[in-house]
Amino acid sequence: MKKYVAFFWLTTTALVYAQADTEIYLFDLTNTTSSITLTNPKNISNNEGYDNQPSFIDDDTIIFSSTRDNQTDILKFHITQGGAKTWITDTPTGSEYSPLKIPDKNEIAAIRLDLDGLQRLYRYDISTGLAKEMITDLKIGYHVWVNDQELVCTVLKENRMDLLLVDLKDASFKTVATDVGRSLHHIPGSDAISYINKTKDQWSIDSLNMTSLNTFKVANTYNNNEDICWLGPEILITGTGKGLAIQNVKENNGWEQVIFFEQEEIHHISRIAINKSGTRLAFVSEVSPRTIVQQQLDAYNARNIDGFLDAFSENVELYTYPEHLRGTGKGYLRKQYESFFETTPDLHCELKNRIVEGNTVIDHELVTANGKSFTAVAIYEVENGKIAKVTFIR
Incomplete structure (x- = not known):
């Protein structure tokens, strides 16, 4: 043998x-x-x-x-x-x-x-x-x-x-x-x-x-x-x-x-x-999960809606922790973020910490919008090179 x-x-x-x-x-x-x-x-x-x-x-x-x-x-x-x-x-x-x-x-x-x-x-x-x-x-x-x-x-x-x-x-x-x-x-x-x-x-x-x-x-x-x-x-x-x-x-x-x-x-x-x-x-x-998540973060900070959406799968699911479904699909994302990007010139997300485990990326973020700042945690799950699920923790 x-x-x-x-x-x-x-x-x-x-x-x-x-x-x-x-x-x-x-x-x-x-x-x-x-x-x-x-x-x-x-x-x-x-x-x-x-x-x-x-x-x-x-x-x-x-x-x-x-x-x-x-x-x-x-x-x-x-x-x-x-x-x-x-x-x-x-x-x-x-x-x-x-x-x-x-x-x-x-x-x-x-x-x-x-x-x-x-x-x-x-x-x-x-x-x-x-x-x-x-x-x-x-x-x-x-x-x-x-x-x-x-x-x-x-x-x-x-x-x-x-x-x-x-x-x-x-x-x-x-x-x-x-x-x-x-x-x-x-x-x-x-x-x-x-x-x-x-x-x-x-x-x-x-x-x-x-x-x-x-x-x-x-x-x-x-x-x-x-x-x-x-x-x-x-x-x-x-x-x-x-x-x-x-x-x-x-x-x-x-x-x-x-x-x-x-x-x-x-x-x-x-x-x-x-x-x-x-x-x-x-x-x-x-593409590594870290890279695709960073791609959407960069587009978010640039308020580039098309670049932002490109990081997500067509049927992406968005949840509030633990399992409350907020919406699905790129159409939902565009509806939520397009006008927000256009009307929030000071929008910025600062990455405080990132953990990558397999196809899951966990980001601890400091978000500034309309003169106010707050911390959040986002859990991204990547499949076939695109973000397929996001769970937000506030």
């Missing part, structure tokens, strides 16, 4: 503090028969807004979706060129997501979501950014390439996604599985694609043989986390919140957490990617 022992070594480079929403972290990866080691951590996005869906063009180049000017374009990060960045796309009428290199082409494919809601798969020349729609009439969510003419993709069907095999030569497609997740990967050393099967309460990682189109279960997901990747032909890796876990599918011994990140910047790991030679690993981390 192979024993995997993980060591997370953080001695040479400090993590850059995440600014907002999601960030992408890149590591050097050493994977042996007895250990997995991550070194040389870098925040390669370090950008306010949405940064997500990393994938490797080659061993030394990574692409991902990144926010600029309220749109999401595809950014290329050159690992061995001092971290130089190049924008591949610039689409004023839409945003691009989930970029992947097209085999044997100087092109990538990405999902494009236009401002009018149209969602299609496009191809983009890496050098020029020239775009061309690839498949009409299919609302593709995620994809993986079999070769330069065939791909496996998820297609939105009512309230689920189905798995399709698409042949670009004749624009034909075939449904091979129903109710699947977003994580699609080549299984190293095989002619198979892994996907997430959501047909049962316990989600599983299944294999699709690209010759026979037969499917079979490989392993259960970790707590229904659909973001996985392959470290090798037999080893899966997934996020566990602030950690990483592996499973040897041949030994079928379940998931074993091997890395836990003490750093506050790392929170709710998702979207793991590994380069072809297995020497680099990237993942997406949600």
Whole structure:
């Protein structure tokens, strides 16, 4: 039996503090028969807004979706060129997501979501950014390439996604599985694609043989986390919140957490990617709860209603301690705070103390408004990178 022992070594480079929403972290990866080691951590996005869906063009180049000017374009990060960045796309009428290199082409494919809601798969020349729609009439969510003419993709069907095999030569497609997740990967050393099967309460990682189109279960997901990747032909890796876990599918011994990140910047790991030679690993981390709470505090003091609301989830709940519900939703927040911001020029909240425990942030505050000051305690609960619940104590 192979024993995997993980060591997370953080001695040479400090993590850059995440600014907002999601960030992408890149590591050097050493994977042996007895250990997995991550070194040389870098925040390669370090950008306010949405940064997500990393994938490797080659061993030394990574692409991902990144926010600029309220749109999401595809950014290329050159690992061995001092971290130089190049924008591949610039689409004023839409945003691009989930970029992947097209085999044997100087092109990538990405999902494009236009401002009018149209969602299609496009191809983009890496050098020029020239775009061309690839498949009409299919609302593709995620994809993986079999070769330069065939791909496996998820297609939105009512309230689920189905798995399709698409042949670009004749624009034909075939449904091979129903109710699947977003994580699609080549299984190293095989002619198979892994996907997430959501047909049962316990989600599983299944294999699709690209010759026979037969499917079979490989392993259960970790707590229904659909973001996985392959470290090798037999080893899966997934996020566990602030950690990483592996499973040897041949030994079928379940998931074993091997890395836990003490750093506050790392929170709710998702979207793991590994380069072809297995020497680099990237993942997406949600903004830390401390950061999102500070974002709303800064916007509160600036009396910036839009910036303030941006820190909250759509269905945020506001309570007075212990459990008296005051209101729900961003609409309620806007109604409560917009005119208050406009008519209270001396409004200021001074942070006296802050405690962070998991996804909960407790702030002791001194609030000044209309010439008067009072102390208060606010308990913030963060979910999916946004404040989902606030409890006020006066």
